[in-house]
Amino acid sequence: MKRPIGYYVHHHGAGHRRRAEAIAAQLGGRMTMLGTGLGDAGIDLPDDRIDAGFDGEDGTSLRPAALHYAPLRHDGVRQRAAIISGWIAREQPALMVVDVSVEVALLARLCATPTVYVRLFGSRDDAPHLEAFRSAEALLAPWPEIWEHESAPPDLRRRTSYFPGVTPAFAGPTRQFGRPTAVVVYGGGGGRLAAVEQAAEATPDLDWVVLGEIQGEPVRRPDNLRFAGWVPDAPAWIAGAEFVVAGAGDGAVADVAAARRPFLCIPEQRPYREQTDKARVLERAGAAVVVDRWPEPGSWPALRAHLASLDRDALRPLADPHGAAKAAAWIEAIADR
Incomplete structure (x- = not known):
């Protein structure tokens, strides 16, 4: 039996989950989604966002250079890390797709699990992104290669595979309006x-x-x-x-x-x-x-x-x-x- 594949789904915006669900549908039950707000669709993780009830520190002045987000004394962050690492220990996944979180990518690597990191548009040449890219087995870009940013380093391009259309298109009927x-x-x-x-x-x-x-x-x-x-x-x-x-x-x-x-x-x-x-x-x-x-x-x-x-x-x-x-x-x- 083939070992499972994990897919971490970021909670901001709908695009991450749509990609994950489209890929999961092609893998015949082999893939497990992990993320906040998934409900019964996967492993539902506690929220890691800072809210009015959080009285710890966001770690801005003490945050390690390889991380984007590392608040101190945040129960949600502790529980998320425990659930993800516990799932990895139990299921021993062959791979973790991370869409997207530098912290989850590095946590998976610390748990001896190879990663595929999803690249998004934008200026992502900061130290945390570069570490997440460097630690991954490969990189996935959900856009055409011809739209790659001209400043992208050759090594980054070489390690990236491009999959436009990975976010599925709607296949139902067009809604008809009476006027333009x-x-x-x-x-x-x-x-x-x-x-x-x-x-x-x-x-x-x-x-x-x-x-x-x-x-x-x-x-x-x-x-x-x-x-x-x-x-x-x-x-x-x-x-x-x-x-x-x-x-x-x-x-x-x-x-x-x-x-x-x-x-x-x-x-x-x-x-x-x-x-x-x-x-x-x-x-x-x-x-x-x-x-x-x-x-x-x-x-x-x-x-x-x-x-x-x-x-x-x-x-x-x-x-x-x-x-x-x-x-x-x-x-x-x-x-x-």
Whole structure:
């Protein structure tokens, strides 16, 4: 019987879990997910985030140079380390895929377990990332090799395998709208809520649908604006849109790429410039129109024309329908050797 494969799933954003679930589906029960908020889907770990009830120290001044996050006297961190190392001791996995955490990667290595580390976009040339990369058997990048950052060192490129499409595309039917519709999956908190309302008022011939949670109470409520909340088939809504407004998170980009919809990308602030760098790559490839903030109401006619002129095939490199199967086969080959 083949030894199991572990997959650590970071809790921020949906892209990590979508990748893990897609790869797990290809491995026939061999892979176990570990992460916060997994419930019955895997090994559910206590939260390691600092909250109002935590009175220890975050370790900023004492943190070892090889770590990003090492708070002192935090029960959640202690319990997570114990659960992960206990699972490794019991199951003796052949491999641990880490998506993503420097600390989990180094913990697995301390537990005599080889790792595959998932590379994300952004400027990740700091000491902790470099140690996680150096300690791994191999590196997995969920984007096309042609989108590799020009400053990436040759050794990093040599050790990286590229799997665009590893975040699976939605395969269901497209949602049909009665009129041209813009779908917003960027969020509606703070000033963004007012900006969406102003955009709807400025484009009466266009319906607007906002997916996900919003913060604040709508004020203007124009007739062509709808807040749909969390929907289970968001990619179907994206596929039916005239254009999509979203950040540059892995899940949103994968859904837009699969649907080949015109993409207005407003990158959100993330550590290591992850979304900003990814958005610029999309822009250089002609796959998106990128702006730093919500457009002014008067700019929408020109923006719609610009979006309509995009070459939708520019998104094709991200939409490999076999990406998850290829990544799973590659991971299993590393585990078996």
